[in-house]
Amino acid sequence: MIVVAGVALLAWLWLALAQGGFWRTDQRLPPRRTPAAWPSVAVVVPARDEADILPHTLPGLLAQRYPGQARVVLVDDGSGDGTADVARRLAGNGGLPLTVTSPGPMPPGWTGKLWAVAHGVAAAGDADWLLLTDADIAHDPGSLTALVESAGEHDLVSQMAVLRTRTRWERLIVPAFVYFFAMLYPFRRVNRPGSRTAAAAGGCCLVRREALERAGGVAAIRGAVIDDVALGTAIKRSGGRIWLGLAEHARSVRPYPTLESLWRMVSRSAYTQLRYSPPLLAGTVLGLGLVFLAPPALTVTGALLGDPVTSGVAALAWLVMALTFVPMLRHYGQPWPAALLLPVTATLYLLMTVDSAVQHWRGRGAAWKGRTYLRTGQE
Known part of the structure; x- marks a missing residue:
């Protein structure tokens, strides 16, 4: 458990420091300049x-x-x-x-x-x-x-x-x-x-x-x-x-308004994002489990088993995760404590991604507004 917790912490430190500052919300429109002639x-x-x-x-x-x-x-x-x-x-x-x-x-x-x-x-x-x-x-x-x-x-x-x-x-x-x-x-x-x-x-x-x-x-x-x-x-x-x-x-x-409508919105293209690749799907599931789900699970498990080291390392990973989510919550006017629920949301996204793959394997492809697209993009 301590190894998994340590890997999760290292993963979050890398994401926070080396993944292009993805968590920042400061990318707004570039400086505005009035053109000499307004284009059509x-x-x-x-x-x-x-x-x-x-x-x-x-x-x-x-x-x-x-x-x-x-x-x-x-x-x-x-x-x-x-x-x-x-x-x-x-x-x-x-x-x-x-x-x-x-x-x-x-x-x-x-x-x-x-x-x-x-x-x-x-x-x-x-x-x-x-x-x-x-x-x-x-x-x-x-x-x-x-x-x-x-x-x-x-x-x-x-x-x-x-x-x-x-x-x-x-x-x-x-x-x-x-x-x-x-x-x-x-x-x-x-x-x-x-x-x-x-x-x-x-x-x-x-x-x-x-x-x-x-x-x-x-x-x-x-x-x-x-x-x-x-x-x-x-x-x-x-x-x-x-x-x-x-x-x-x-x-x-x-x-x-409903979980079902949001589920359809995400799942219709999630497997497409993975290029319809079963290995990429498996890697995504394992990665989401390690990075998003392991920290809270090991925080609680370590505390219940009297393992303060595992619990502390996992809790630190969970904290770094939450801190990277706070700027986006602020952008949407949401309270910062909601960042601690990110593992719950990640679990839903994991299930949506798996469902997207299942729908593709069943021949339903990406469906939207009465159309279903196969891998080729045909209806």
């Missing part, structure tokens, strides 16, 4: 069955106070709830010009969202920049201006939108979702030009059109289920400079 921007919004969400998000996009030329292109991705009609009604209140279009049948090898995005990019014409944003993201009126002013020499600027944390399950799981994402893709490493780490946050991505074309366009990542990471990787590999941080002007309004 097209906002591309893929939407599938979002009639209930759009009244909370689309008006904010249409009301953007942007000094240059800007327009919104909403791509109705085969919705059956009147999404396109709702969008057109909302456009009647004025603001930026809105184009509502549909991509038609999806070709083999594409995921639905990326097929819609590709259609939206084509419909955007020759805009200098493209803001790729999800239909559930609400933008403050100055969001677009802030993104463009912060872009500078970057080719891609993306922000992790503030996710909803109103219900008990959202408060337990959502901050950890962003924390785990940052652990996999430390923002500071993503933002370092010489680093191989690349990622983006799909809910809010401002990308230079020329850089997207240089990377092969949306077609280069057409089968990606985790499309934001694929986009960031494609832009960076093609020589572009990317930036990723936490949002201050964009937030998701999509509710995840």
Whole structure:
């Protein structure tokens, strides 16, 4: 037990000190500079069955106070709830010009969202920049201006939108979702030009059109289920400079009121993140067990067995774990003692990941809004 506790402590010390400062929440938009000439921007919004969400998000996009030329292109991705009609009604209140279009049948090898995005990019014409944003993201009126002013020499600027944390399950799981994402893709490493780490946050991505074309366009990542990471990787590999941080002007309004809804959100792409690899799955399960579950388990076990050394080392590992989670909890306005519950949340994520693999092995793949994607990206 003392060996396991010691390994867990060393692992947390390494994560805290050598994993790119993943736990820090200071990566906000780069310094803003007013451009000499404001570039043209097209906002591309893929939407599938979002009639209930759009009244909370689309008006904010249409009301953007942007000094240059800007327009919104909403791509109705085969919705059956009147999404396109709702969008057109909302456009009647004025603001930026809105184009509502549909991509038609999806070709083999594409995921639905990326097929819609590709259609939206084509419909955007020759805009200098493209803001790729999800239909559930609400933008403050100055969001677009802030993104463009912060872009500078970057080719891609993306922000992790503030996710909803109103219900008990959202408060337990959502901050950890962003924390785990940052652990996999430390923002500071993503933002370092010489680093191989690349990622983006799909809910809010401002990308230079020329850089997207240089990377092969949306077609280069057409089968990606985790499309934001694929986009960031494609832009960076093609020589572009990317930036990723936490949002201050964009937030998701999509509710995840139950554990079941959050479970589906995580499990639909967890096994994809592991590249459908059983060895990586086994390693992930063992790693999560050692790093997140062993410290509290050995703290209690050592105390019950009268082994203060094991209990003390494990408790120290648990403390370091909790301290790395506190900044993210503060970002989401949650009390710091909740950091001690991170092992509980990690256990749920472990089970979600295993469930994601099981669903894949059953041939169900990544499912979202009535579509199921196989490894190839086909429906």
